[in-house]
Amino acid sequence: MAKENPPGPESQGNAPLVVEMRGIVKKFPGVLANDNVDFDLRKGEIHALLGENGAGKSTLMNVLAGLYRAEAGTILINGKPVSFSSPRDAILAGIGMVHQHFMLVPSQTVTENILLGLDSPRFHLNLAKYHREVAELGERFGLSVDPKAKVWQLSVGEQQRVELLKMLYRGAQVLIMDEPTAVLAPQEIEGLFATLRVMVSEGKSIIFISHKLNEVMTIADRVTVLRKGKATASGLATEDTSRQELARLMVGREVLFQVDKRPKTPGEVILEVQDLHADNDKGLPALRGVSLEVRAGEIVGLAGVAGNGQRELAQVITGLRTCIGGTVLLKGEQIDNCPASKAIEQGMAHIPEDRTQVGTAPNLSVTDNLIMKNYRKPPIAQGMALDYREATHFANELKDEFDIIVPNVETPVRMLSGGNLQRVILAREISTGPALMIAVQPTRGLDVGAIEGVHRLLLAQRDADSAILLISEELEELLSLSDRIYVIYEGMIMGEVRDADIDTIGQMMTGTPLEQINRERSVTP
Amino acid sequence: MTEQSVSSPGRAWRFPLTVRFEPRLVEPPRWFPLLVSFGAIFFALVLGGGVIALAGGDPVRSYAHIARASFGSLGVFSDTLVKATPLILVGLACALAFRMRLWNIGAEGQFFLGAFGASAVVLIPLLPENTSPWIFIPVMILAGILAGAIWGFIPGFLKARYNVNEIITTLMMNYIAVAWNNFFIYAVWTEGGFQMSHMFPRNAWLPRLADYAKEVPVFRGLTVHLGLVLGIIAAFVVWFILYRSRWGYEIRLIGDNPTAARYAGLNITRNTILVMMVSGALAGLAGMSEITGVVHRLQGSISPGYGFTGIIIAWLSKLNPFAVIPVSVLFGALILAGREIQPSGVPKMIQGIILVSLIASDFLLRYRLRIVLRGREV
Secondary structure, eight states: OGGGSOOOSSTTTTSOEEEEEEEEEEEETTEEEEEEEEEEEETTOEEEEEEOTTSSHHHHHHHHTTSSOOSEEEEEETTEEEOOSSHHHHHHTTEEEEOSSOOOOTTSBHHHHHHTTOSSSOSOOOHHHHHHHHHHHHHHHTOOOOTTSBGGGSOHHHHHHHHHHHHHHTTOSEEEEESGGGGOOHHHHHHHHHHHHHHHHTTOEEEEEEOOHHHHHHHOSEEEEEETTEEEEEEEEGGGOOHHHHHHHHHSSOOOSSOOOOOOOOOSEEEEEEEEEEEOTTSSEEEEEEEEEEETTOEEEEEOOTTSSHHHHHHHHTTSSOOSEEEEEETTEEOTTSOHHHHHHTTEEEEOSOIIIIIOOTTSBHHHHHTTTTTTSTTTEETTEEOHHHHHHHHHHHHHHTTOOOSOTTSBGGGSOHHHHHHHHHHHHHHTOOSEEEEESTTTTOOHHHHHHHHHHHHHHHHTTOEEEEEOSOHHHHHHHOSEEEEEETTEEEEEESSOOHHHHHHHHTTOOHHHHHHHHHHOO | OOOOOSSSTTSOOOOSEEEEEEEOSSOOOTHHHHHHHHHHHHHHHHHHHHHHHHTTOOHHHHHHHHHHHHHSSHHHHHHHHHHHHHHHHHHHHHHHHHHTTOOOOOHHHHHHHHHHHHHHHHHTTSSOTTOOHHHHHHHHHHHHHHHHHHHHHHHHHHHHHHOOOHHHHHHHHHHHHHHHHHHIIIIISOBTTBSBOOOOOGGGSOOBGGGGTTTOGGGTTOOOBHHHHHHHHHHHHHHHHHHHBHHHHHHHHHHHOHHHHHHTTOOHHHHHHHHHHHHHHHHHHHHHHHIIIIIOSOBSOOOSSHHHHHHHHHHHTTTOHHHHHHHHHHHHHHHHHHHHHOSSSHHHHHHHHHHHHHHHHHHHHHEEEEEEETTOOO
């Protein structure tokens, strides 16, 4: 079967093709999600599928995994044409997909989740035997999980391993990973990559869907780039390409990784946080004496590994969490432990970390979502009534100004892609003309083009003399946008730096206070 | 004799057509939900016809009879509307609360309290018997609304302040409301030992069309009363609140995503209490309208479960205040004409089939159905 393979241009060129997709066309109403796409996967390689949000990556893989059927095109598995009518068919053919959102039963154990839906244990469930099997499988692929643990007790990274084990247990030879790193902490990403390498060495083949260039360059052997449903590069060896080239293939133009930031003298202090103490959801201390200030016309970054109090700090400042000590002053006025509406009235904008759970109401229209912060004020408010003509007019203006791509402003926002949703939120928050903006992970999960747009908008706000507190886990983003950076570790500020190198910030992020770093440096120059 | 399909060699023969559901990625056009709803009702009637046939009846004649008995003449149509009147108000009460995802299952109790409040005006008495209807009726309306609102306030306050599950409290308060009414009709306002109060004076009755038969002879015997007008006004008011007012925007926002509402600075506590009160007030108004428009005295069995039917009506109307009106009329007709066929049994079954079909038809709004020939898809 393998003889019909075209000779591959690059490494592993002679490994047999396990998957061939030719001329795949998949239409959704009004959208051509896949336009004649070719894709192939060799045995024992990691092939990345790169593209912006909505470029058609997941669609293509859902076709391969039997979830969607293509309108045209052929799929060959190990050289044989196949036609899947359900994910079950795909699994029988050795293709398993790990979705972004896990499909596990939280109250059941790892083993029970893995066995779920299988035919083999019919009546008698000899759990000890299966526990052993699962443990052995985990050991073989470097996926260590306790088979007896209940899924709800596991971290996100461990749950992902369970999903992988589930597929391996079903005998998957081809694993499709849909943006596996989106939910993982940096350390967990390392662990995942190690696992993927083991699996490849065991003869599995992996398709890695991502829009993160760094990861693709790190882990993948070859890469296929999709843009607007078309493949702009098919099976390019990562050794022969560069981040810049991939970025260009992805968005169709050169991406500015360096932002254009003009020097600016900051104005008066807008946000002042003094010795703030607060607990997290579990009642444990999350903030332990945080003090910082943000001035008008500057972007202040807050760096830190996830879970060191960033979320709680943003919540206390925006009035969504009570603090147990310290104060938050906005333009000299105390706003901590006040209703969120007070901060909003005082001119605070907030780009929340969670776009769908916090930032928008999914079933309400674009208009309704855009007026969330100013429906209390004329001209949209007319006394007790709402003037929907004004609201629609307002929404249409923002739609044009911020390039929100929707058929009309009556569309419910659940129909919007991640980047579009973030534009809705940014449009709404910026339109209030804020004195202070709290931006939490404003580019998480966005593609390169959208990230650039968000960065440009934040810089424009800085030029318009807004004070901006940027909380992010992307160090590059912080370094290129911020005028100053605070580093937070276990609810304490480790120090404040300007023009610092990544090394220094890295040390602070892992718990070394700035003074200590400076002291050590002065001792050993 | 059988041809093996090329695409699936070795497999047993399978039906050549297959039905596939695909999630809709764009909103269907505006007329589509309406079409689907009518289709579902039609489907349910066909199915119900089967039930009637199985029970030994003639479906066509039965349906014709139902139609005649509920829409056949001005007189019976008026009776249908009388049945629909409390359903409209109670349906609106539920629709408003459900919009904020407050599960007010207590419309029945609020209905009883509204009836009690209106009766109290006559029976305490708060107003002398010979008061002009121009004062009597507005005061009774206010009393009914107030009593219902109080009955809604209690679970609303408990929910807002102490996060007590409103489903449980509203449900339990239904029983208290019935017992409360019973106490008064058995002990306080009993008429000669019967479990009912004395008849209200004529000037405390909601005006009926029949009252104007002298001026307009067509109105003779028509029992439609002012409550219907109150119901239609209420539908407009609820629509305006929900879609054209700041408060309604807040209700919809909280209902869709309370976290986002909190983030936008909304006061959820206050809105929870207010919505429960307005919902209770609407159900109370239903009780008032029934007691002063139909029953004309306070007695035990004033509701064949209107409060619970209101829940169904709110769902079937997809929480749309205007849709509540036709759906209530449909249910009014089924309640009225169903009795002509069989006191319980078959008409209830048809009601159930309509309900299940309509709710199931929602699936078609979210998914597209495609019938494909096997082996030809790719």
